[in-house]
Amino acid sequence: MIPEVGHFALWLAVGVTLLLGTLPLVGAHRGRTDLMALARPATHVLLGLIVFSYGCLILSFVNNDFSVLNVASHSNTQLPLMYRIAATWGSHEGSLMLWLLMQAGWAWAVATFSKSLPLPVLSRILAVMGLLTLSFLLFVLFTSNPFDRIFPIPAEGRDLNPQLQDPGMIFHPPMLYMGYVGMSVAFAFAVAALIGGNLDVMWARWMRPWTTVAWAFLTFGIALGSWWAYYELGWGGWWFWDAVENASFMPWLVATALIHSLAVTEKRGSFKSWTVLLAIAGYSLALLGTFLVRSGVITSVHSFAADPKRGAFILVMLAVTVTAALTLYAWRAPKVGLGARFSSVSRESMLLANNVLFIVATAAVMLGTLYPLILDTLGLGKISVGPPYFDAVFVPIMAVLVFFMGLGPLARWKNDALPALAVRLRWAAGVTVVSAALTAWIGGKITLGSVLGLLMAYWILYTVLAELWERVRPAGGVQANVLHRLGQLPRATVGMMVAHVGVAVFVFGVTMVGTYDIERDVAMAPGESTTVSGYTFTFQGTQPVRGPNYEAIRGHLVVTRGGVQVSDMFPEKRVYKVQRNPMTEAAIDSRIYGDLYVQLGEPVAGEKWLVRIWVKPFVAWIWGGCLLMGLGGIWAVADRRYRVRATRESPTNAGGASVAR
């Protein structure tokens, strides 16, 4: 009964989104307040229905209702409760339900937290979000129903893929989908503005916090995925440029360009049509990613079971959604003004450079990801495009971007001069070179990649410090308290600095682990040891261990450094009872200056076991940097100017709480 009720709720939701997607739009066009007023309550009802429907799915999993095909395929009575809940999004159908939940949630959030938006604008935005939700509802109901029954009812389920029985499964998909679906908010803002014909500074100001929050979630989601792959898959890597990783990375690159473009549109009214195009592109790439994962056109570790019929449906969704948006763009954009003027060397032009470089990077990633498909469709053979290509192509583009990243925040708005800019930067440039040289010399190994990476990381760090100094130093003759000025810094500025430092931390981590990573394969008998990078690993032997739904052999290694015990590590080899595929669980001791990573291999003659040991310097800084980036974004959104309601709705509102510099 419960699955049927959940299924019915989805059909009711179709009705709600049909109303939401049409009536408020008509109301905004005709000035009918009664129709526009339908939008907010409709999103509340929509959220209620989707939450209810999702709840039915959760109940089916928790209660081990194997009459539901999805539950029988992806769950098991011995599966721990938290993974039974996570398994709701562990399949194609279930993950679409998660997408729907996020979509309804974001729409509700926009409806609830946008008191200052004029009603016509809000109506259009919510209507667009309603239509997007409708497309996914139809996709679920017509091709991917999670509530399908199976008969005869199996006594046991096939269990969730053991690789997904991990805390990573609990956090990574929801966080990632929050980001993906959050891009639909930016898309809706853009399309609503195109429909209404009012692209102005206020529009950018309203849109910016929503986009930044979605970007932050996308950052967290991708970082979590990378970290999970690192500790789960056991080959010590953290990014493979796999098609699905790229599918999440492309919207992130565009979203990053977007939040920077919005900075200029909000402040100076420039780049308006460009910002609209980016907002459309961000969500389009999220849809493209969904298509790539579920259609079978690209092989990937992440692909759900490939089904060309589902692929065709999403392709149609992608085609309709994006064509409609781009048609509106082609219609309205030519009439949009140029915004305020700025000179060739100015913060605006630096941000424009930022945008160009992010788009170039996105294009490069897309080219590499889709090229095998393109060649295949043209009958020109089958190739593979993997990490050697992407690393070779992406790093130079990022190097140029990072260079501009140092210039941008220190350039003055509207008009600046290169010599003056260079003077402001000369200290940072000097210290960068010295620090990079020092670090490389101390580290011992010097490669082109390591030098470039260190220069990039230190350049970002020191230019942020230089900007900080510019903002808090005693100005003119006024000896104002530096600490006081520090406290006075707007959150948007602090957030930006934290996020940029996060990038520096990220680049530092990538460079260090890429250059100074050490791997050693040994055959160890109990009592034997080996020393890697000053850490001595002594093997204590193995013992059998029983888990809730698996059996394992657990090894034990004691780690010492300079005679002092530092860690106990327990790598395992597990066999899950239902799916019976063997899995290794690496033991990782994560420290600030690096990770100790131990993997148990096969037993060899006598009592020896093959053990693989890594010492990975600063690898946690990779995800720590991403965390800082996201937190910086969220801090920036908490800026006072977004919490102050706009007092006037006039598009030429020049007052308000603009952050002057």
Place this chain on the structure above:
Amino acid sequence: MMPVLAPILALILALILALAASLAASPPVQAREASPASADPILEARVMRVSSELRCLVCQNETIAASHADLAVDLRNQVREMLRSGQSEREIFDYMTARYGDFVLYRPPLKSTTAPLWFGPFIFLAAGLLGLWWLLRRRNRLPVEQFEPDENDPHDVLPADRPRT
């Protein structure tokens, strides 16, 4: 400059020193030393490096260095033998592509069909930066009336345009 910078520089110096400490080796402890998993770790490292550029045809989402599939193990053995007998990486890649096609290489070879792939990003980069430069120049040539007045600056005149007083 100094009051703000001193603590920051000290922090960064401490970081670098700690880095030094973490990367340096300390004398090994007196315990029975485990033997390396293979007879020739340097050869193994080369095997892994070459294998990490080859795609596992069974799982297709892993390199043959990382994959546990039978075929991956066989191909790694093949790589090891070829390296041991002194063959070059180029010869190993040729061997693999002769049997499995270009699909097996994660680094796509440069050919007429892959030229757009390899040159594309750099063309994009050049085109993007050139386009940027051209756009900025064109914008600056437009008369002031084409732009909207700056909402944040009532005296929206570029310093160069201000009448000299």
Place this chain on the structure above:
Amino acid sequence: MKFLRYLVPMGLFLGLLGFLFVGLGLNPSEVPSPLIGKPAPAFQLTRLDDPAKTVGREDLLGKVWMLNVWASWCAPCREEHPLVIDIAKRKLVPVYGLNYKDQTRAALGWLANLGDPYTATLVDADGRVGIDFGVYGVPETFIIDGQGIIRFKHTGPLTPDVVRTRIEPLLKELQGAG
């Protein structure tokens, strides 16, 4: 004319859509063989039924023949086996088996149970010859012509459709010509 510039994103998108649409009909994980049109690799393998005898590539020149790669541990091989038996029974082409990475006892037992359509089965215990043929899974089937050139490869189990639409016409063409 300025208006046209704003249609560029749409144009690019429609181009992308075209590729994606065609891509839906393709199979990205199928690896085409680079050996089609090239000579079969050299080999000299012992027979499963008589380890004292060997068969080499040169022994098979002058006739069109089919190589069917199988193993007793391979489930899809079991599925396609009746088709292979049928091909042998209809005398369409001599079929040679390549027993890939298998145990002799298990392989003999498998053939005893399911039938032995092969003119001879060759033992490739370590899979080396398989690698030379570009084998990456079992079962796979090759057709080699009288000059020793590989003319066709099929990965995965044979289906009646493949036999009828690809193999039979090719055999007719090859055997008719030489």
